[in-house]
Amino acid sequence: MTAASxxxxxxxxxxxxxxxxxxxxxxxxxxxxxxxxxxxxCRRIPTSAVRAFIQAQMGDAA
Structure with a gap:
C-alpha cells in the first residue's frame, strides 16, 4: 500500500x-x-475508498 492510497x-x-x-x-x-x-x-475516509466508490459508480452507469 502506498502513502497516497x-x-x-x-x-x-x-x-x-x-x-x-x-x-x-x-x-x-x-x-x-x-x-x-x-x-x-473523528470520521476518516481512505482515498482508496473514494476511488473504489467512483469505480463502482462508473460500473453501475455502464
Whole structure:
C-alpha cells in the first residue's frame, strides 16, 4: 500500500472531491457504500475508498 492510497480524508474533503453535500456523504457511509473509519471519534475516509466508490459508480452507469 502506498502513502497516497492510505491517505485518510475528512468528510469535508470527500464532499469536495465527490462534489456532494455533507448529508449525502454521511448517507453513503451509513449505507456502507463508502468505507470509513473512526479515529478518536473523528470520521476518516481512505482515498482508496473514494476511488473504489467512483469505480463502482462508473460500473453501475455502464
Amino acid at each position: 492510505s491517505e485518510l480524508l475528512t468528510v469535508p474533503e470527500v464532499m469536495t472531491r465527490l462534489k456532494l453535500g455533507r448529508t449525502k456523504v454521511y448517507d453513503l457511509i451509513r449505507t456502507r457504500r463508502l468505507v470509513s473509519i473512526k479515529v478518536d471519534g
